[in-house]
Amino acid sequence: MLLAPAFPRNLIPALIGRLMSLFLHYLSMPYLLEGIELTLEVTALGLGGGLILGLILAGMQLSRFWLLSAIARAYTVIFRGTPLILQMVFAYDALPHIGIKLPAVLAAGLALACNEAPFIAEMLRAGVLGVDRGQVTAGQALGMTPRILMWRIIAPQAIRTMIPAFGNEAVSALKNSSLASVVAVQELTLRSTQLASSTFDFFSIFFASGLLYLVLTASISVIQLFVEWLLDLDRADGRQRKLADYLPWRRVDLGTKLELAAATADEPQPAQPELVETPPLALTSEERARRAATIARNNIAVETKDLTKSYGPQKVLGGLDLTVRVGEVVALLGPSGSGKSTLLRCINHLESWDSGTVRVGGRRLGFGDNGKALSPRDLANERASVGVGMVFQQFNLFAHLSARENIAGPLRWVHGMTRIDADRRATELLDRVGLSHRAYALPRHLSGGQQQRVAIARALAPNPSVLLLDEPTSALDPELVNEVLEVIRRLAIDDGLTMIISTHQIRFADEVADRVAFLNGGRIIEEGPAHEVLSNPRNPLTARFLSVMDADKTPETVR
């Protein structure tokens, strides 16, 4: 009398047929399908609420105030560390004891939201921290307030990187919504178990509800892929990546992709025809003297007095005095770590310092009338109004914006220009740096030299009174250096722009700078007319540096 009697062979197809028809019956049963609605409601509440809570939590964690971030951390520990099922029961059965009696769907949604929040917050935080710091600095240098930075630079890039994680989170929230069954929400899982209890068709029912869940989660994946495609920067770039490329069996390298490389490569030295190399700029001694005399009568553009700054025990600026007059080009020379970059960053107050003063156009940038430091927002506005442009070693272009938008965007957001005016100005500047044909290219599709030229155009766009260039060619391949130097040279000669350039290009400094300042250990140890210092350094340190900088970079004789 042991176990199941053997079925006659012909019964098996009949059995399978019966199971199949039961499966289809349950698959199309309105009772189960209606359960989907509640499943989606709880999921939506959980995700939506989780997003709002997560934004708050992430904000608190990234905040400057330690108390806020401690509270957020405690919340995360509690809600990430306890099972969702307990949180559901708590929201449903415990909250009523303190007078909060939520309907079951809301209680379940609340518990799910509280549970999702720390996970979403971590995603948001990772997304924000993942945005290149250099771009944030560049935005600050352009006078963007923290809000504009977040909204225009950080968020658009962070969101793009967060979509896959958010898709994951949505799927997991959908599945977690099944736990709402413990608090009597008639969602899909609860309906399935009740149905199984009343009919004993256990497997047909669970296969049917499993398939329904699969359809739901698959829809989330499709939505995720669609959003990824929609926000794909290369799509906007006209370099069509097809939606189909996202299918799992396609092997398109979404990071680099061949057509794009080809598109960049088809323009081997595209700039050269437009940016004709001027003969190595040649000022005669008399011209130099005349220029120096003119500049000497000009107003002071930038002045630092006794500037000191330390990173912990290490002194980076040791009482530095520098005066730059309007129209003057000053080259800062010196070994790495001599304080060149720090000096430049102090001039537009991207960094603070310990003592001393910095004046730009006679104003103490970053300090109110009472001498107190301004808030980040006021500082940003002052930067924009004083007009200090900055060009960075690593270009720091906004990666999600086209070349033209890199220039036009800040004009609109910071300086309130209309879109038409900003675009016109951007086009004009791109033309000037020889890149009008790449106006719609993304930074990552430009060569290093092209990126730096866009960065220069971006810094020039608001008509700054001073342009700071921090080793503008150090990150470039040797063959790309000249195209950038050429642009800078023209700014000096044609535009008479006041510039402070930190550089290792001795020859370039000789050609372009009116004056060089040689830094060592956070002090200027020698300064004077460029050609004079470079040809006949008086300080032995300067001499040694210049000779190390290699023979072929020594200045040419002035013609």
Place this chain on the structure above:
Amino acid sequence: METRVMPHTRGMSRALPWRKVALGAAIAVGLVAAAPLSAQAAAPAACAALQEKYPDWKGKTLVNAINPHTPGYETIDPKDPSKYIGFDIDLGEAIGECLGFKLTYKPVVFAALLTTLAAGQADIVISDIYATKERAKAADFITYSKVFDGVLVAKGNPKGINGINMSMCGAAAAENTGYVEVPLIQALIPECKKAGKAEPTIQLYDNNANCIQAILAGRADTYVNDVNTVDSAVKAYPDKLEKAIAVTIPYSVGIAVPKDKPKFRDAVLAALIEVQKAGTHMELLKKHGLDVNNFKEPDILTAD
């Protein structure tokens, strides 16, 4: 799944005659279930008097928390899953009709029935729950039914289990979380040990269907529960399951109401008496194929 606290009447524990009755009743279900239930309404005059005496719930809609996984007592209607059916459902509605309230249902896991009531998320629990002193700490009970448990085993009863006794030593028992059978089986552990036998193990699930599946999948050897539930499982899988025996356990089934509403408790008790007087209770037992011997005159069970 829960039985009453009072000592009960003769002969109930004999498995054999009892089974016959169950069988007869099961056949009767088919006939009665289709017919409209004439005796549903309790005496109108008496109920009118009750509604006058207990006016607070007249015209209200109350929430009944149930664990709808017990065929015969409470499940969804397979033909119209938006409805619940079963003896408890009908009994609750008969009481509601007498007192003038309607019921909506909130399906929860068995272990959450009383917490849901205590949290105020439900007004009443009529869900085949056994009234025990322990549970009476969480709610007041109006008992209304005796309970007989059946021992569900795989076809052929390979482990030879014949009750909650030493035959369960070394067996795996499937139970619902929170069921009274759980402590009864747990109590066997020291006894089995003393006798030098292996201990019984308990697997806790959160509904009937999962307990039954545990036996079908060979994970558990037995599932002890209300005999009608066991019978319906055997009916659904006649080739794979059988009922080893029926046993009595010393509880009654009760309607749970909040502890802080003695007036409501009294009203429900009074209405239940009227429903029984009108013959509705007995009628419903027959309608749902339950053993008429389950019938019990109501009592109140509280913690003190």
